[in-house]
Amino acid sequence: MATQTETLEFQAEARQLLQLMVHSIYSNKDIFLRELISNASDALDKLRLSAFKDKDLDVDVSDLRIDIETDPERRTLTVRDNGIGMSRDEVVGLIGTIAKSGTAELLRTLRESKDSEASRELIGQFGVGFYSSFMVADRVTLLTRRAGESDGTRWESRGEGTYTIDTVPGAPQGTAVTLHLKPEDAEDQLHDYTSRAKIKEIVRRYSDFITWPIRMETGEEGEEAEILNSRKALWARPKDETTEEEYRELYKHLSHDWADPLETIQFMAEGTFEYQALLFIPSRAPLDLFMRDAKRGVQLYVKRVFIMDDCEELMPEYLRFVKGVVDAQDLSLNVSREILQQDRHIRLMRRRLVKKVLGSVKGMLTDKPEQYDTFWREFGKAVKEGIVTDADNQEAILDIASFETTHDPERPTTLARYVERMKEGQEHIYYLTGASRSVIEKSPHMEALRAKGFEVLLLTDPIDEMWAGSVTGFAGKTFQSIAKGQVDLPGGDDETESESERTEQRRNFAPLLEWMTTTLEEHIKEVRLSTRLTSSPACIVGETYDISPALAKMYEAAGQEVPSAKRILELNPDHPLVAGLRAAHAGETKDTAALAETVELLYGMALLAEGSELLDPQRFTALLADKLTGTL
Numbered sequence: 001m002a003t004q005t006e007t008l009e010f011q012a013e014a015r016q017l018l019q020l021m022v023h024s025i026y027s028n029k030d031i032f033l034r035e036l037i038s039n040a041s042d043a044l045d046k047l048r049l050s051a052f053k054d055k056d057l058d059v060d061v062s063d064l065r066i067d068i069e070t071d072p073e074r075r076t077l078t079v080r081d082n083g084i085g086m087s088r089d090e091v092v093g094l095i096g097t098i099a100k101s102g103t104a105e106l107l108r109t110l111r112e113s114k115d116s117e118a119s120r121e122l123i124g125q126f127g128v129g130f131y132s133s134f135m136v137a138d139r140v141t142l143l144t145r146r147a148g149e150s151d152g153t154r155w156e157s158r159g160e161g162t163y164t165i166d167t168v169p170g171a172p173q174g175t176a177v178t179l180h181l182k183p184e185d186a187e188d189q190l191h192d193y194t195s196r197a198k199i200k201e202i203v204r205r206y207s208d209f210i211t212w213p214i215r216m217e218t219g220e221e222g223e224e225a226e227i228l229n230s231r232k233a234l235w236a237r238p239k240d241e242t243t244e245e246e247y248r249e250l251y252k253h254l255s256h257d258w259a260d261p262l263e264t265i266q267f268m269a270e271g272t273f274e275y276q277a278l279l280f281i282p283s284r285a286p287l288d289l290f291m292r293d294a295k296r297g298v299q300l301y302v303k304r305v306f307i308m309d310d311c312e313e314l315m316p317e318y319l320r321f322v323k324g325v326v327d328a329q330d331l332s333l334n335v336s337r338e339i340l341q342q343d344r345h346i347r348l349m350r351r352r353l354v355k356k357v358l359g360s361v362k363g364m365l366t367d368k369p370e371q372y373d374t375f376w377r378e379f380g381k382a383v384k385e386g387i388v389t390d391a392d393n394q395e396a397i398l399d400i401a402s403f404e405t406t407h408d409p410e411r412p413t414t415l416a417r418y419v420e421r422m423k424e425g426q427e428h429i430y431y432l433t434g435a436s437r438s439v440i441e442k443s444p445h446m447e448a449l450r451a452k453g454f455e456v457l458l459l460t461d462p463i464d465e466m467w468a469g470s471v472t473g474f475a476g477k478t479f480q481s482i483a484k485g486q487v488d489l490p491g492g493d494d495e496t497e498s499e500s501e502r503t504e505q506r507r508n509f510a511p512l513l514e515w516m517t518t519t520l521e522e523h524i525k526e527v528r529l530s531t532r533l534t535s536s537p538a539c540i541v542g543e544t545y546d547i548s549p550a551l552a553k554m555y556e557a558a559g560q561e562v563p564s565a566k567r568i569l570e571l572n573p574d575h576p577l578v579a580g581l582r583a584a585h586a587g588e589t590k591d592t593a594a595l596a597e598t599v600e601l602l603y604g605m606a607l608l609a610e611g612s613e614l615l616d617p618q619r620f621t622a623l624l625a626d627k628l629t630g631t632l
């Protein structure tokens with residue numbers, strides 16, 4: 001007997017997602033069954049694992065299965081499992097709320113998106129699981145009892161603002177989800193989900209690989225229920241015995257993505273440590289790719305038994321978007337995270353998995369450029385983290401990376417292509433980091449390189465700041481920031497000034513540079529002449545091994561102390577303002593205070609030109625206003 005019924009409200013975000021489901025945005029409604037079977041299969045996995053780990057848990061795991069029952073008269077469809085079940089609190093927490101990261105952002109994007117195709121894609125990426133029942137049902141009942149507990153829970157909702165919940169003593173262990181189906185409507189792709197043939201077709205198409213039996217009564221008295229799925233573990237089957245379609249469906253089951261994967265990677269390792277791996281690269285980045293608690297997508301199985309989701313030990317963080325299954329034959333079912341962390345075989349396995357993934361991206365780069373472009377657009381930012389965190393594969397990652405470049409504003413370049421295009425005598429791969437392509441392109445540091453026709457990589461991701469300063473080189477060429485150190489451009493397209501001219505210039509400017517260095521000593525450590533400027537009067541550069549201002553800012557934002565390194569102000573001796581300053585400073589009757597103000601403005605201009613902030617904007621504008629007034 002059910003106890004008193006309690007009516008609860010859905011959490012706001014859950015309500016909004018439900019609305020989307022009820023006024024379904026999907027055309028293919030059949031997939032609700034895949035979602036329910038997927039949940040049931042997970043619940044059976046969990047029960048088997050719990051029973052194995054907790055010997056005191058009194059459960060029968062000898063006949064774990066999923067049953068589908070239909071009642072054409074009452075127009076109901078039930079998906080029943082004898083898995084782990086849910087406690088009352090779990091029902092409220094898991095079904096009444098959406099604990100997934102990225103929900104709020106997803107809903108905001110959906111609200112802003114007017115395009116229903118785009119909305120469908122977005123929500124598909126998120127995966128709405130259980131709620132998809134409301135595409136085909138106007139009322140859903142869930143009866144569940146958690147293994148080890150005596151009372152069960154009944155949950156029921158019409159997919160509107162509220163749901164009811166009550167306690168049901170003596171409910172069978174596991175979960176039964178009953179859908180009270182909406183009327184058939186062929187136009188709206190609402191099929192007859194009480195039809196055996198339809199159910200069979202859907203199970204075959206979407207859930208064939210589920211390792212648990214999915215059963216359905218034949219309707220004939222005395223006949224055994226029929227098992228609808230073939231239960232073949234795809235990863236343990238040779239490639240030529242598996243169809244693309246089967247791979248795709250497994251991918252969707254694992255990832256909850258509704259789109260097809262971009263690439264499938266399958267391999268089997270034999271020998272002393274045997275395992276099978278089936279990995280997928282999705283075709284788009286998940287919404288939570290850059291969130292702190294983003295999950296990694298590889299599941300660990302041991303001898304066909306599901307052990308854990310999100311196995312960090314198998315995939316490094318920078319490849320967190322890779323989904324799939326790894327099934328190891330020689331581990332104990334009892335394996336824990338701690339054991340995994342210390343296991344030498346697991347480390348070898350991970351190394352091999354990473355090599356396979358990077359190798360398959362390299363394959364795309366050579367053979368399937370369009371696919372590669374999609375990959376890099378979606379995941380490049382995450383993959384670049386590996387340049388810093390995975391020293392063993394640094395070369396391999398640089399090899400598959402693409403970067404924006406001055407060579408072609410439309411297409412990013414690989415480093416190999418950059419190196420091919422390098423000029424004679426060019427030893428360095430030039431790059432500049434900054435907030436955006438347009439800021440970097442206009443930076444004074446670019447001037448001489450542009451004038452002389454050198455290609456520069458334009459690095460705009462925060463992670464670029466981290467690796468660019470620490471990686472030594474690629475294909476024997478070193479990286480050089482054009483905002484750091486001295487830039488000695490070889491030959492180039494321009495004629496270079498003769499050495500004697502330069503010596504003469506240095507001598508002429510020495511007193512000004514010395515005086516300016518003292519005047520600005522609070523902010524910079526040296527003023528010197530520049531070889532990188534053609535039209536701007538000045539720019540600021542760092543020493544070769546200094547951290548860039550943007551990186552310093554990132555560290556500060558992360559709460560880390562950054563030793564403040566003073567940088568160097570470089571002057572363009574050919575600019576009239578700089579030439580004028582030199583003349584004025586050399587003059588007999590100079591106004592040192594006024595000159596110092598001009599120098600301060602010059603320094604401020606150099607900061608603005610590279611996209612940095614002024615130290616004291618009020619003072620800068622006051623000085624500038626004063627100088628401008630003087631010109632009138």
Ligand SMILES: Nc1ncnc2c1ncn2[C@@H]1O[C@H](COP(=O)(O)OP(=O)(O)OP(=O)(O)O)[C@@H](O)[C@H]1O
Nearest residue numbers: 039040043085086094126127128129130131175256
């Ligand atoms: N048959 C079931 N048995 C036990 N727990 C279940 C069952 N169905 C759902 N749950 C619980 O409810 C949670 C929410 O289910 P839901 O289908 O909404 O999302 P999900 O499966 O976690 O995620 P996704 O959107 O990725 O499918 C599940 O994670 C699971 O903990």
